[in-house]
Amino acid sequence: QVQLVESGGGLVQAGGSLRLSCAASGRTISVYTMGWFRQTPGKEREFVAGISWSGGNTKYADSVKGRFTVSRDNSKNTMNLQMSSLKPEDTAVYFCAAAPRGGLLIVTKESSYASWGQGTQVTVST
Numbered sequence: 001q002v003q004l005v006e007s008g009g010g011l012v013q014a015g016g017s018l019r020l021s022c023a024a025s026g027r028t029i030s031v032y033t034m035g036w037f038r039q040t041p042g043k044e045r046e047f048v049a050g051i052s053w054s055g056g057n058t059k060y061a062d063s064v065k066g067r068f069t070v071s072r073d074n075s076k077n078t079m080n081l082q083m084s085s086l087k088p089e090d091t092a093v094y095f096c097a098a099a100p101r102g103g104l105l106i107v108t109k110e111s112s113y114a115s116w117g118q119g120t121q122v123t124v125s126t
Contacts, residue, residue: 002027002115004096009120012086016124020081022096022117030054030074033099033106035113036081038092038122045095049081050106059106064090086124093119 008020020036035050049070050059058070067086072079079096097113107113 002029002032002098004098004115004117006094006096006117006120009094009122011123011125013125014086014088016086017082017084018086018122020083020094020096020120020122022079022081024077024079024098028074029072029077029079029098031100031102032115033101033103034070034072034079035097035099035106035108036070036079037095037097037110037113038090039095039119040092045110047108047110048094050108051079052104052106053102057104057106059108083122086122088124088126091122091124093121095119 002024003026005023036048037045039045051070055072069082096117098115099113
């Protein structure tokens with residue numbers, strides 16, 4: 001399995017930007033659909049964004065569409081999430097995940113992802 005480590009979280013004011021990174025090791029991510037999820041205390045982990053194995057297709061939750069951009073660099077075994085116009089409701093622990101599937105279909109169910117990072121905290125203040 002691939003090992004994933006997130007970085008780039010922190011505290012930012014509403015309206016600001018952050019860039020999260022996910023570094024993979026152990027296997028190339030080029031065979032995986034990659035995704036970002038987030039979780040707040042007492043709530044289920046929710047899908048935020050996903051990107052197909054080649055980067056040719058992306059998918060976003062309605063709540064972040066137009067504000068977040070997911071990208072990947074298979075040559076560097078990394079994935080990024082550029083977050084702009086951040087809102088207090090974006091506050092959460094953000095996780096990167098890998099789903100062992102190719103193709104253009106991006107799965108949004110948590111159970112479809114086999115590998116997970118430890119998470120990075122994003123806090124957006126008013």
